[in-house]
Amino acid sequence: MSGAAHADDHAHGHGVHGHGGHGHGSFKDYVTGFVLSVILTAIPFWLVMGNVIEDKLVTGVVILGLAVVQIVVHMIYFLHMNTKSEGGWTFLALIFTITLVVITLFGSIWVMHHLNANMMPVSAEEMRHAP
Numbered sequence: 001m002s003g004a005a006h007a008d009d010h011a012h013g014h015g016v017h018g019h020g021g022h023g024h025g026s027f028k029d030y031v032t033g034f035v036l037s038v039i040l041t042a043i044p045f046w047l048v049m050g051n052v053i054e055d056k057l058v059t060g061v062v063i064l065g066l067a068v069v070q071i072v073v074h075m076i077y078f079l080h081m082n083t084k085s086e087g088g089w090t091f092l093a094l095i096f097t098i099t100l101v102v103i104t105l106f107g108s109i110w111v112m113h114h115l116n117a118n119m120m121p122v123s124a125e126e127m128r129h130a131p
């Protein structure tokens with residue numbers, strides 16, 4: 001690479017390393033993300049092992065909520081995703097990914113529920129009362 005081209009790359013913020021203009025996290029950011037991740041992992045473990053909440057459905061919903069929070073912590077502190085990085089394109093890609101995941105999850109649950117409700121074998125009791 002010639003000296004002029006090399007200087008031109010650095011003048012536009014590209015450089016030879018191709019970091020794309022987004023910053024890397026500081027040591028404090030990584031430690032904060034790690035501590036939050038450990039806490040968000042320990043709480044569900046404690047909820048299940050200590051049988052803190054009697055209702056299993058409520059426990060499951062709380063664990064799912066904490067999992068979503070942990071995903072956000074990972075994206076912010078480890079992946080450094082925000083609305084400013086890469087001109088907002090990473091955030092747009094994140095929105096698209098979340099939309100696809102939600103459609104896939106809820107669609108799968110809906111299909112499995114209807115398969116379970118409509119394709120269960122008929123019991124002998126129901127066969128005796130059938131016309």
